[in-house]
Amino acid sequence: xxxxxxxxxxxxKLGTPLWFDEEDEKWLVGTNVEMGxxxxxxxxxxxxxxxxxxxEEAGGxxxxxxxxxxxxxxxxxxxxxxxxxxxxxxxxxxNTQTSVRGLxxxxxxxxxxxxxxxxxxxxxxxxxxxxxxxxxxxxxxDGVQPGEEVFNNYGPKSNEELLLGYGFCLPDNPYDQLAIKxxxxxxxxxxxxxxxQSSYEPIxxxxxxxxxxxxxxxxxxxxxTSGYSSPTLSLRPFPPALxxxxxxxxxNAREQRLLxxxxxxxxxxxxxxxxxxxxxxxxxxxxxxxxxxAKREKMRMADEGLSKKGTISMRQRNAKIYxxxxxxxxxxxxxxxxxxxxxxxxxxTSSSSSLPPGHFKTLxxxxxxxxxLPLPPIDTTNRQTPxxxxxALHKHFKTLLRSTFGSSDLDDxxxxxxxxxxxxxxxxxxxxxxxxxxxxxxxxxxxxGDRERPKDQDDDIQTNVIQADVMTNSISLRLRKWMEFLLHxxxxxxxxxxxxxxxxxxxxxxxxxxxxxxxxxHSMLSPFLxxxxxxxxxxxxxxxxxxxxAWGLWVVEDEVVELGSSSASKKGEDxxxxxxxxxxxxxxxxxxxxxxxxxxxxxx
Numbered sequence: 001x002x003x004x005x006x007x008x009x010x011x012x013k014l015g016t017p018l019w020f021d022e023e024d025e026k027w028l029v030g031t032n033v034e035m036g037x038x039x040x041x042x043x044x045x046x047x048x049x050x051x052x053x054x055x056e057e058a059g060g061x062x063x064x065x066x067x068x069x070x071x072x073x074x075x076x077x078x079x080x081x082x083x084x085x086x087x088x089x090x091x092x093x094x095n096t097q098t099s100v101r102g103l104x105x106x107x108x109x110x111x112x113x114x115x116x117x118x119x120x121x122x123x124x125x126x127x128x129x130x131x132x133x134x135x136x137x138x139x140x141x142d143g144v145q146p147g148e149e150v151f152n153n154y155g156p157k158s159n160e161e162l163l164l165g166y167g168f169c170l171p172d173n174p175y176d177q178l179a180i181k182x183x184x185x186x187x188x189x190x191x192x193x194x195x196x197q198s199s200y201e202p203i204x205x206x207x208x209x210x211x212x213x214x215x216x217x218x219x220x221x222x223x224x225t226s227g228y229s230s231p232t233l234s235l236r237p238f239p240p241a242l243x244x245x246x247x248x249x250x251x252n253a254r255e256q257r258l259l260x261x262x263x264x265x266x267x268x269x270x271x272x273x274x275x276x277x278x279x280x281x282x283x284x285x286x287x288x289x290x291x292x293x294a295k296r297e298k299m300r301m302a303d304e305g306l307s308k309k310g311t312i313s314m315r316q317r318n319a320k321i322y323x324x325x326x327x328x329x330x331x332x333x334x335x336x337x338x339x340x341x342x343x344x345x346x347x348x349t350s351s352s353s354s355l356p357p358g359h360f361k362t363l364x365x366x367x368x369x370x371x372x373l374p375l376p377p378i379d380t381t382n383r384q385t386p387x388x389x390x391x392a393l394h395k396h397f398k399t400l401l402r403s404t405f406g407s408s409d410l411d412d413x414x415x416x417x418x419x420x421x422x423x424x425x426x427x428x429x430x431x432x433x434x435x436x437x438x439x440x441x442x443x444x445x446x447x448x449g450d451r452e453r454p455k456d457q458d459d460d461i462q463t464n465v466i467q468a469d470v471m472t473n474s475i476s477l478r479l480r481k482w483m484e485f486l487l488h489x490x491x492x493x494x495x496x497x498x499x500x501x502x503x504x505x506x507x508x509x510x511x512x513x514x515x516x517x518x519x520x521x522h523s524m525l526s527p528f529l530x531x532x533x534x535x536x537x538x539x540x541x542x543x544x545x546x547x548x549x550a551w552g553l554w555v556v557e558d559e560v561v562e563l564g565s566s567s568a569s570k571k572g573e574d575x576x577x578x579x580x581x582x583x584x585x586x587x588x589x590x591x592x593x594x595x596x597x598x599x600x601x602x603x604x
Contacts, residue, residue: 003115007072014075015167015315018044027319029302030295031326032179036164044074079166080117081110086131121166122151123175156224158216159322169321174224178217178329182242189260190248196263199240215242217292219329220336234285234336237329243284250283252558254491279582282344282360283561289337296330299323341563345580360561360580363419364410366426370394373433374480388537390433396538397429403528419579421521423560424552427486431552432543434483482582492555510554518550525549556581 005013017028017037028034048070052062113136126141144150154162158176159169170176186194194200220227220236227236235243251259258265312320344360361369373390401408405418413422486492510518522544529539542548562579 003118004076005072007069010068010072010075014072015318016075016079017164017167017319018071018075019167020315020319023307024313024315024319026302026305026307027316027323029305030299031323032160033164033319033322036160040164044071077110077112080112082113082117082129082136084109084111086113086129086136087111089131089133116152119150119152121154121157121162121168121170123153123156123170123173125151125153127151127153159325163318163322167315167318169318169325171321172222173325174222176219176325176329177223178326178333180215180217180242182213182215182245184213184245184249186248189256193248193256193259193263194245197244198264199244201241213245215239217329217333219332221332222328232281232340234340237333237336238288246284246287247280250287251280254558255280279559279561282341282563282580282582285337285341286561286563289334289341289563292330292334292337296327296334299327299330345563345578360582362578362580363414363423363426366423366581367394367397367410369479370397370426370429370433373430374437388535392535393429393433393538396535397426400425400429400525400528403531404524414578420556420560421553423556423579423581424521424549427552427555428544428548429538430479430483431487431548432538434480436537486555486559492551492558510550514553514557515546515550518546518553521549521553522546 011019017025017033018041020028020037025034025037028037045067048065048067051070052065055065056062116136116138119138128139128141130137130139138150138152140150154166156175157165158179159173160177160179162173163169184190195202216239217237218225218227220233228239230236230238230240248256248259307316345362345365371390371394373393398408401413401422405413405416407413410419410422413419525544529544531539560579560581
């Protein structure tokens, strides 16, 4: 006992964060250890009070059991103990495999081995602990030279574990990682899907008391494992259990149906037939970037209160090593996510992103894409068409924005909070176009500047372009398939004024909130719909009915993904958010649609 730091020396010699003073604690603000210290102090104080009560009830003297002395004893015990399984030969009659809170069953309970506990930690030391009948041996595989320090190996511990448990950190620790606690509020259906995923590991009721779904994020370049197994570099830092959990939580209704039928579908690979696909992958990446970006911003804000002095204490130096390591992991992981998500909205085929280029469109890109919609079929007799041009559709849509919101400037509209509403209007505008060129509704008029309809043009010239593969533009082809997918009753039906119309289903319809929003939006559109600023083919009441607007808002709520920039957080600037819509490549859509009728999913 005399070789140990004594209680009166604890404030000076013990380095675990529970002994930090006010200046030291500033180096923990924004990190996991900040909360870990509070939780550990609370737990130990509860045990101390219970112990005092038991001792006092038994008639014992509790005067010497003050909090500072108990804190010293708990710190010594927790930082120097070994596992009781090493005593199995020395104490054959004692059940050394009995588990206690916080330890695995095969670890048993903590015990002290005086003097052996003085060895420092080296994660590279090849050492074995061997418990005998009369001794406990530490065997070094590599041996040791005279005069060299003999090291123990505490195990593959991160700097967070080392700092909280032992009071020191290792620069360039190959086992360093970022821990996140995640206890999702699953519905019964989501819990059922999760339990059938291969990454699911049940947590014992005892373990649940002390830890709640801990996940560990690793650097693909500096962690000794190079991260987890994933075909996507930006997802390699994340454990499969975390990604699968997020997939369930962030999946929309159609994606949950697919996950129910196939819990282990390779959604992250983004391609297998019937899998939830790329939209969910982008949603997960966006959510991770948002959460981790907020964590990094919290640390950056706390940096302003740290000492700028050239010399800092040993405790602060260890806390700085830990803090810098956590930030380095965040910077690398957020950089990977930034690259993937920015590349997703690029049309460049040279992008190194694993996401398909050009499949995701920001709102500004989507509005520009109105100019590139497929042209209607041409009358082979006089090489004329009875339809307006895509450029006219683009012009009318911009006019609609100015008339309804007072501006067509997307930056202004985004700042005012209209972005998702505009997405819904955009969807309906694209729908109007495809229905028109597909023959689902008659043209009621053309305005000056649009192509004129020949007087002798036969109405039957309108062929259903949706069913005819006559387009060569790849974006338009994806857009056509995507719109057909969204119009199908099994996706977002029943559809008003659509040849795909079916009987309504209470379980598959827009919510009351969406219907109310659509009603308000329809009132906002009324001045434009009754004005002379646009052609009748674009402004008929049927085209912008409450049901159609509700359909657009419903699709937006489920399908549009919000991307937030984490690089802005790194510099302390305001985070701008851009929403993208997924123009999914549904070349196999017929198989997905056809297979849905045989689905065993209860989510109908």
